[in-house]
Amino acid sequence: MPTASESMIVHVGQQRDEVVAATLAGLRGISGLRFGGTAFLPKYKTSTAQEKLDIVGGGCDYALADPQTERMEGPLEKRGYGRAHLLYLQREDPGASPGPFVDEVLTAQAQLGRHTVISPWLTHGHGVGQKHLRATRRFAMEAANHPLAKSCELLLGVAVAGGILADSNALDDFLDELVDWPDGPIYLRVVTSTSPSYEQLRDTNLLIGLRRLVESLTSNERIVLLPLSGLAGWLMMPFGARAFGTGISASLQRLGPPRGGGGGGDRLRWYFLPELLGFVLHDELRLFSSLPGYTVCGCPFCAQLPLDRAGGDWDFDTAGQHYLHCCGQLCASLSTAAQPRVQLQRRLGRAQSFWQMAQSAGVVVDSRSVPRHLAAWIQAVG
């Protein structure tokens, strides 16, 4: 069950099955790490979704089928081509018939063998006033009374725009609403699209709001899961978040909304540098590798394809696997720490010191590789 103890939620995207299996096998080798997985229900036809969930379920402590009901905010034709088997995606207005809509969402997950089901949501902050939040509350109430809530663990799905968290009054209103919902763990998606996906989140107000949200819900005896939150979600673990989620592909690594593939351009050759808790361009590794405090990565993926060597080769999937493995190590370091907040503050302090040392040594990197997030993170967790 995702709520049993601290864990990382691995979001499985379009990667080949063997890549996913290898990624999960690598995570299993991390001492003290508990992790689960999700696949997006509307992304696939039924058989593919089942296959992905079977792989995830076989390699993780739990597997979720995320219903991605924020798709309901868009027009019918954009909710998922060829997904007619998902009845809930065909509804014109889910708020108009919440009972049947919730039944279809929960049933779709249960039919894929899920023992934990997630109630649907619309994104608070994307609609007019509190319309989406009221609808989501209604969905939660319907779900709490649904027969599947008795036989499965129910997570109450919520999605909120980052702007709500960054606004103190709006956050207070949001919290007042959430604490009055039916009892149950909250599966909280935070949606922001303010910066490119290769950057870590560095909106201080949003991060402080997210921390307050997690702390308040936790003090109200709510378990909070932060899927698709990336390392911004990891930052929240010492403040009560039971799980944070991230994925291999860039669009799954943080709070940004998942996007489709394509684009046609060359992929950005990024590399997650644990010393900076952020991404740098792969070609820049040589600038850091000679600095004191730099450690050659010991993850199984870097060992196979030495991404971490200056001038080494680069591969998209391997870079994602390395990133996920680092996230697993970071998760385990907090979930097993006697004093997680102190541990987090030390970790951030080390990252800041490493960057200052790099600057002192004259290291000049692409502006996209500058770890601007660290100051915001230190302020948010201070």
Add this chain to the structure above:
Amino acid sequence: MSDLKIGCDVVAKGLGPFEAIAVLGAGAYGETYRVERGGRCTAIKVIHNPQIGHLWERELEALGRITHENVVALHGSGSFDVAGTTYLYLECELVDGGSGAERISAGMSPSTPAETKAMFRGLLRGVDELHDVGVIHRDIKPANIAFRGPGWASPVILDFGLAKVFDMSSHTDYPALLGTAKYMAPEQLRGTVARRRSDLFSVAVSVFELASGTHPFVDDRIQTPQQLRDRIETTVPPSLDSLGGAVTPTVDRILGRLLSARAHQRLSLDQALRDLESDDADGE
């Protein structure tokens, strides 16, 4: 009770015959009568606006299923016609120990921390029962709390769910502070929807006043609901202990949390009850 809009005669004509009938109280929306029929005494609340009846049908159906020592028992409800006018009524258990408002007026208060705690716990349990059947009271106040017997240990919540039918415009239209608004949570004073934790705020205000004779936020300078809301949102109420209330530190702390301006800063009902239990375990 010379300003009654309904009166004993109308009620007797509509629902009698009774062996005895007397007025218990009158409010802005209705009147309550003590009646005796077949040797049994009950309380009948009559409302003089039949248009609002459908608004609490669901609550009445749910409340009819409640049997709890801290919630008044509902014996029946319906309507009757007299002289071409339709009246709604509720018939409830008659609770014999007087209301909280009467006790405050008489200068009575619990004399030991144990009595205050028992009253507090009883009210929370009553609210818990209401919430369990999906009813938010919205109007908990000393006038809507009665006691079984002369002590404080068995409070009973009255008039459940009726406030739903009266929106804030009913209160804010009045130039002076209405009795009901004094006990409302700030979110209700803002005119937003009442939540379960709104009832907890009202319980805390009521317990505070019953135990000390003093309202935690209202003084002579507060004249309107808007002023009251501002006061709640900008000040921390005094501790009950500082006002001479018979209270343990734990109960004082719980009350303080339930009096928070923001619903999410209040304790949950379960947590409040658990903390009271731990207070017992600590021997306080």
